[in-house]
Amino acid sequence: MSKPDVIWSPVAELTYSQVLEYLNEYWTIKEIAAFIKRTDEVIGHIVNNPLLYPRSARSDVHKCVVVKQVSLFYRVTSGNIELLMFWDNRLDPNKLKF
Template sequence: MNGYAVKWSPKSKISYFSILEYLDEKWTFKELEAFVNRKEETIDHISKNHLLYPYSKESDAHKCVVVKQVSLFYRIKDNNIELLVF
């Protein structure tokens, strides 16, 4: 199963890089690297099974906890996964 294509919204890119900057100051390199790897695994899981994480009608999005401190919100749009914000 190939999975859905994943598209990053401009807001998701900005929020992700802001988080990386913050974590770079507060976490060790090893912790930062583990976070990036976990984010990649999570996006891979989403692309293969987009219904894996809970959906909220309120926000019209799915919420996925990447790590305890960071969640990712995404939605299905035109048979693609659209990452909304971290």
């Protein structure tokens, strides 16, 4: 059985870049590298087991906490994993669409 493809939505690309920009502004290269490494690890876990992380009760979207401050929302589609967005967990959860 082949592994699913990972597709980054435009929103996922944008929100990931925003997290990296924030880290670049307020933290060090060490924290940026750790976040990138952790994100890669999490995506690897998702590829190996797409249903590993909990699914929203309201939709088919899964939520994975990348680090305490940032979560990744993704959807499993026919043979693919679609990364939807990175979310700052300190923001109002009522503003989430998922």
